[in-house]
Amino acid sequence: MNANFPTLIWLALVALTLTTYAIGASDMTGSGAMLTVLFIALVKGQMVANYFMGLRHVAPGWRLLILGWFLIVGGLIALAYKLT
Amino acid sequence: MQYKSQAVAKPYFIAAIGLFIGQIVFGLVMGLQYVVGDFLFPAIPFNIARMVHTNLLIVWLLFGFMGSAYYLIPEETENELYSPKLAIITFWIFLVAGALTVVGYLFVPYSTLAEWTGNNILATMGREFLEQPLITKVGIVIVALSFLFNICMTLLKGRKTSISLVLVLGLVGLAVFFLFSFYNPTNLVLDKYYWWWVVHLWVEGVWELILGAILAFVLIKVTGVDREVIEKWLYVIVTMTLITGILGTGHHYYWIGAPEYWQWWGSVFSALEPIPFFMMTIFAFNMVNRRRREHPNKAAVLWALGTGVLAFLGAGVWGFLHTLAPVNYYTHGTQMTASHGHLAFYGAYVCVVITMISYAMPILRGRAANSNKAQVVEMWSFWLMSVSIVFITLFLTAAGIVQVWLQRYSDAPMAFMAVQDKAAIFYWMREGAGVIFLIGLLTYVASFFIKGETKAAA
Amino acid sequence: MTAEAKNQHEGLPGDFAIWIFILAEMLAFGVLFVAYAFARAHDVALFNASQETLNRTSGAINTLVLITSSYFVARGVDAIKRDLSRDCAWWLGATWLLGAVFIAIKSAEFHEKFSAGITLSTNSFYMFYLALTFFHFMHVLMGMIILAVVIVKARRGGYGSRDHAGVETAASFWHMVDLLWIILFPLIYVIR
Numbered sequence: 230m231n232a233n234f235p236t237l238i239w240l241a242l243v244a245l246t247l248t249t250y251a252i253g254a255s256d257m258t259g260s261g262a263m264l265t266v267l268f269i270a271l272v273k274g275q276m277v278a279n280y281f282m283g284l285r286h287v288a289p290g291w292r293l294l295i296l297g298w299f300l301i302v303g304g305l306i307a308l309a310y311k312l313t
Numbered sequence: 314m315q316y317k318s319q320a321v322a323k324p325y326f327i328a329a330i331g332l333f334i335g336q337i338v339f340g341l342v343m344g345l346q347y348v349v350g351d352f353l354f355p356a357i358p359f360n361i362a363r364m365v366h367t368n369l370l371i372v373w374l375l376f377g378f379m380g381s382a383y384y385l386i387p388e389e390t391e392n393e394l395y396s397p398k399l400a401i402i403t404f405w406i407f408l409v410a411g412a413l414t415v416v417g418y419l420f421v422p423y424s425t426l427a428e429w430t431g432n433n434i435l436a437t438m439g440r441e442f443l444e445q446p447l448i449t450k451v452g453i454v455i456v457a458l459s460f461l462f463n464i465c466m467t468l469l470k471g472r473k474t475s476i477s478l479v480l481v482l483g484l485v486g487l488a489v490f491f492l493f494s495f496y497n498p499t500n501l502v503l504d505k506y507y508w509w510w511v512v513h514l515w516v517e518g519v520w521e522l523i524l525g526a527i528l529a530f531v532l533i534k535v536t537g538v539d540r541e542v543i544e545k546w547l548y549v550i551v552t553m554t555l556i557t558g559i560l561g562t563g564h565h566y567y568w569i570g571a572p573e574y575w576q577w578w579g580s581v582f583s584a585l586e587p588i589p590f591f592m593m594t595i596f597a598f599n600m601v602n603r604r605r606r607e608h609p610n611k612a613a614v615l616w617a618l619g620t621g622v623l624a625f626l627g628a629g630v631w632g633f634l635h636t637l638a639p640v641n642y643y644t645h646g647t648q649m650t651a652s653h654g655h656l657a658f659y660g661a662y663v664c665v666v667i668t669m670i671s672y673a674m675p676i677l678r679g680r681a682a683n684s685n686k687a688q689v690v691e692m693w694s695f696w697l698m699s700v701s702i703v704f705i706t707l708f709l710t711a712a713g714i715v716q717v718w719l720q721r722y723s724d725a726p727m728a729f730m731a732v733q734d735k736a737a738i739f740y741w742m743r744e745g746a747g748v749i750f751l752i753g754l755l756t757y758v759a760s761f762f763i764k765g766e767t768k769a770a771a
Numbered sequence: 772m773t774a775e776a777k778n779q780h781e782g783l784p785g786d787f788a789i790w791i792f793i794l795a796e797m798l799a800f801g802v803l804f805v806a807y808a809f810a811r812a813h814d815v816a817l818f819n820a821s822q823e824t825l826n827r828t829s830g831a832i833n834t835l836v837l838i839t840s841s842y843f844v845a846r847g848v849d850a851i852k853r854d855l856s857r858d859c860a861w862w863l864g865a866t867w868l869l870g871a872v873f874i875a876i877k878s879a880e881f882h883e884k885f886s887a888g889i890t891l892s893t894n895s896f897y898m899f900y901l902a903l904t905f906f907h908f909m910h911v912l913m914g915m916i917i918l919a920v921v922i923v924k925a926r927r928g929g930y931g932s933r934d935h936a937g938v939e940t941a942a943s944f945w946h947m948v949d950l951l952w953i954i955l956f957p958l959i960y961v962i963r
Contacts, residue, residue: 239838239839242842246831249834249956253957262962270957274954278950283939286782295797298801301801302801305805306805310812313815548788549791552792553795574891574892577810578902581802585799585802
């Protein structure tokens with residue numbers, strides 16, 4: 230693995246975290262903000278699972294499992310949010 | 314058998330099966346009393362029959378666990394038992410104390426029994442499953458301590474394997490949580506709260522560790538799969554059991570006056586309790602499919618697979634059916650609970666103890682496995698008992714649904730006894746299935762006496 | 772683990788058993804996250820008002836701490852694959868320290884809430900907040916214990932490019948702890 234590559238991933242994760250924080254700190258509310266924050270969590274999760282955990286070298290079923298978990302959990306959270 | 318001292322397991326197994334028969338007889342008595350209320354009254358009232366039925370179950374399973382431990386530990390630690398003599402002495406103490414207690418239940422009014430046995434010194438009696446007189450409880454503690462001492466001393470001087478460590482962890486937990494049976498606060502909420510530390514943390518906690526260890530041991534023996542693989546599974550199962558089982562205690566705290574958050578935690582974690590059982594099923598089938606040898610004892614393999622499937626169904630699926638707080642609000646304390654109790658106890662604990670007996674008994678009697686003829690009879694007994702307990706479960710579930718529908722969910726709820734009459738047809742069918750269960754059990758006993766050609770033990 | 776067994780499990784990093792465990796843990800947390808979301812739907816006003824009392828900044832800092840620690844772990848695994856035991860131990864040690872930072876920040880948050888008299892019974896939001904983050908907190912501690920064992924062995928040169936399943940097992944567990952927080956932080960601290 231190129232030593233710079235994980236570092237780039239890490240920087241991206243930091244940037245995404247700060248974005249989430251900024252959304253929280255601003256007064257942005259509503260479905261748009263909620264979906265953005267959940268989508269960011271999904272992207273971060275994929276980065277950690279695929280690049281840090283190393284799942285991209287593993288049979289695709291395992292990657293799909295993690296992706297599926299984020300989609301289902303995130304989807305149900307969004308659904309519950311829309312119920313209100 | 315590899316170690317002479319393993320022989321002490323034999324009387325434990327025999328006593329276990331004997332008490333098992335007693336348990337089923339009293340089960341049939343009270344099953345009939347459900348529909349013929351004055352059957353055997355006043356000699357054996359319903360509450361006494363029920364107490365004997367449940368207490369005998371627990372006692373014979375304990376005999377089974379102890380016998381299993383005495384058989385398993387020498388082989389796992391690769392040395393003789395610390396003191397076979399002590400094991401035999403505890404056996405007789407336990408058997409006599411158990412028999413005297415049952416005789417006391419049957420022939421002395423419960424309140425008189427309480428007076429005679431020091432309940433006024435420390436009141437511990439009168440609580441479901443913990444009805445034993447104080448002296449019996451103290452006796453159980455002494456037996457458990459000497460048993461643990463014997464097992465631990467054997468473990469200390471020998472090889473330490475994951476299986477024996479998990480088993481001992483389970484047995485120590487069993488002894489420790491029993492101590493809560495001596496704690497009987499006057500506050501009813503607190504009383505129930507800690508009562509579950511014995512009842513729940515036994516059957517949905519530490520007993521599962523014992524179950525996992527025994528199953529893993531037998532699977533290593535009959536499949537020849539690498540110990541490393543089997544132990545890895547055991548660790549994962551044990552961890553999941555502890556996480557879900559300990560917090561799952563909350564599913565008993567919904568309606569007793571404990572804080573409200575238990576409705577969430579109890580629901581979520583007890584809903585996850587089927588996972589370790591599911592893993593156990595996968596584990597058992599996986600190991601048998603990957604077997605490296607054809608063990609001559611086919612009956613033991615059948616019982617091991619039966620444990621996996623029926624424990625998952627009884628403890629896992631039937632537990633899940635009524636564990637979520639919004640569901641339990643209606644089903645609490647109905648025949649739903651009884652249906653779950655029957656299949657869970659049979660699938661998990663009865664099956665695993667018989668798996669061990671089925672594997673060990675032929676070896677204790679000097680042969681690798683019983684004759685084909687005897688094994689065929691034993692497998693018949695497996696199917697008779699397993700199918701009839703499944704039917705008992707289904708009939709009780711039906712009775713439970715009737716109960717929930719007419720007595721709880723309805724806009725115009727009917728009275729308890731009126732609903733019981735409506736469910737009578739299911740109680741009759743349950744009793745019929747119970748008779749078949751007894752036939753299955755007698756078939757099982759008969760399989761011990763069938764001769765035939767056998768191979769000498771390896 | 773033998774090459775054959777490794778092949779069977781599709782080259783998963785670390786021990787197969789830890790992956791079964793990770794899946795079970797993710798299922799448990801997943802159910803809890805969804806339970807939170809639906810409980811919130813019942814009483815949005817209460818949840819929003821209570822959420823305002825949380826320290827979002829320390830939550831965000833803890834997120835940065837965890838993702839950075841995940842990065843360090845990944846570097847540690849990378850190092851051991853190139854037989855650099857000392858580097859591996861160094862990266863894992865740095866991870867462990869970040870774990871300690873997380874624990875310290877989270878403890879300060881807990882302390883603040885407890886001294887304000889907040890308990891599990893205060894309201895549904897605090898019940899979920901305290902229980903979920905405490906449950907996660909215990910996993911961080913668990914991860915630190917696993918890491919400590921691996922660090923000690925790595926320092927003694929106990930792993931190498933051919934045998935580093937232990938490092939990968941610890942790493943996988945640690946990444947899972949990070950993954951869970953990646954959902955926990957927005958769910959409890961941000962979304963309203």
